[in-house]
Amino acid sequence: MTTHPNAGAQVDARSAWRIVLGLGIVSLAADMVYEGARSITGPLLQQLGVPLVVAGLVTGVGEAAALVLRLPFGARADRSGRYWPTTVAGYALTAVAVPLLAVTPSLGAAGAVVACALVLAERVGKAVRSPSKSVLLARAAEHVGLGRGFGIHKALDQLGAFAGPLLVAAVVALTGALEPAFAVLALPGAAAMVLLFVMRRRAPDDEPAADAQAAVDRGVRARWLAPARELPRGFWLFAGGAAASTAGLATFAVISYHLVDSELVETAVVPVVYAGAMLAAAIGALVVGALHDRWGSRVVLVVPVLVAVVPPLVFGGSLAPVLVGVGVWGLAGGLLDSTVKARVAELVGPGRRATAYGWFAAVQGVAAVAGGGLSGALATHALALLTALVVALQVAAAALMVRAGRADRGRAGAVAA
Numbered sequence: 001m002t003t004h005p006n007a008g009a010q011v012d013a014r015s016a017w018r019i020v021l022g023l024g025i026v027s028l029a030a031d032m033v034y035e036g037a038r039s040i041t042g043p044l045l046q047q048l049g050v051p052l053v054v055a056g057l058v059t060g061v062g063e064a065a066a067l068v069l070r071l072p073f074g075a076r077a078d079r080s081g082r083y084w085p086t087t088v089a090g091y092a093l094t095a096v097a098v099p100l101l102a103v104t105p106s107l108g109a110a111g112a113v114v115a116c117a118l119v120l121a122e123r124v125g126k127a128v129r130s131p132s133k134s135v136l137l138a139r140a141a142e143h144v145g146l147g148r149g150f151g152i153h154k155a156l157d158q159l160g161a162f163a164g165p166l167l168v169a170a171v172v173a174l175t176g177a178l179e180p181a182f183a184v185l186a187l188p189g190a191a192a193m194v195l196l197f198v199m200r201r202r203a204p205d206d207e208p209a210a211d212a213q214a215a216v217d218r219g220v221r222a223r224w225l226a227p228a229r230e231l232p233r234g235f236w237l238f239a240g241g242a243a244a245s246t247a248g249l250a251t252f253a254v255i256s257y258h259l260v261d262s263e264l265v266e267t268a269v270v271p272v273v274y275a276g277a278m279l280a281a282a283i284g285a286l287v288v289g290a291l292h293d294r295w296g297s298r299v300v301l302v303v304p305v306l307v308a309v310v311p312p313l314v315f316g317g318s319l320a321p322v323l324v325g326v327g328v329w330g331l332a333g334g335l336l337d338s339t340v341k342a343r344v345a346e347l348v349g350p351g352r353r354a355t356a357y358g359w360f361a362a363v364q365g366v367a368a369v370a371g372g373g374l375s376g377a378l379a380t381h382a383l384a385l386l387t388a389l390v391v392a393l394q395v396a397a398a399a400l401m402v403r404a405g406r407a408d409r410g411r412a413g414a415v416a417a
Contacts, residue, residue, distance in 0.1 A: 048112040273326055
């Protein structure tokens with residue numbers, strides 16, 4: 001009999017693929033919403049009269065919130081053992097917040113404040129859903145190959161990130177205004193919510209897993225930081241390696257600033273360049289995800305290599321190498337959000353995965369803030385220094401990832417003994 005893949009349940013490959021593909025299509029639609037919006041959020045804030053420094057602060061805080069806030073939401077999901085409610089709530093917050101940006105220009109002086117609040121709300125929605133969604137995906141992907149499952153999910157996700165900016169660019173070109181572009185994003189948002197509710201009915205949520213219930217019985221419910229002590233050493237080493245890679249990866253805001261400031265492309269072309277990066281991420285996630293299941297966890301070592309070559313390419317003065325660099329940037333970012341997450345599922349048992357994904361994202365969030373500041377400060381006037389620092393970070397990242405593998409094999413051997 002086929003049942004939902006929860007603790008102690010068995011599923012066949014067909015049921016697992018339905019969940020993987022269903023979550024992938026949900027992510028495709030949701031990525032059309034928020035990635036489409038992110039491609040023109042800057043122009044909207046500028047139109048509303050938000051100062052550049054405030055716009056940068058709001059978007060920076062939003063990116064950090066999208067990662068760091070996964071920590072408490074992930075721990076909470078593990079304590080309850082129920083992952084669908086927070087998955088649905090997080091997607092709903094994004095599906096509502098983004099289209100509402102369309103009304104902010106009509107709100108007068110209050111429009112700037114409301115727009116900033118909605119930008120932050122969308123990023124909080126990402127934090128609410130991500131740990132739980134990753135657990136649901138990992139449970140299903142275990143039955144079809146973690147690398148392949150996460151890779152296909154990421155490919156669908158990135159196709160949405162590719163289509164969303166193109167849809168927005170088309171609407172802006174046809175109407176000459178930003179408001180209709182935000183409004184039209186309500187359609188993929190509604191599609192994502194309908195599919196989520198269909199999947200929720202067909203794959204009912206789990207009862208609390210045995211080890212999650214045991215954590216509650218030990219009084220962990222009142223202290224969401226406590227479960228972090230139970231995460232294995234290999235996980236923390238790997239999280240440190242992924243953070244070092246993240247710290248070396250420039251944000252697209254800095255890259256796009258360079259593109260426009262150096263007059264390499266027109267501002268209207270920037271969403272198309274971003275869409276190309278998302279397409280590279282989708283293709284890379286498919287290929288590397290399949291290689292992960294065939295060759296094992298060592299394929300994640302390609303991430304530091306990719307990150308190391310980004311700065312001299314994307315911050316150059318010629319368009320062709322810059323575009324190649326943007327493709328490599330998209331590929332590296334896609335792997336950090338797919339194959340790397342598959343590795344986390346290998347390092348951490350089912351009862352602690354949402355907690356692990358929360359901590360993993362929190363560590364990456366701090367690294368992302370540092371990386372954005374590093375690239376922003378050095379890209380223009382000290383490219384050689386930036387490249388050297390990024391290479392050093394990637395050497396450290398590779399070393400930590402290798403040590404994480406050794407620690408995990410040592411733990412597995414001790415458990416077997």
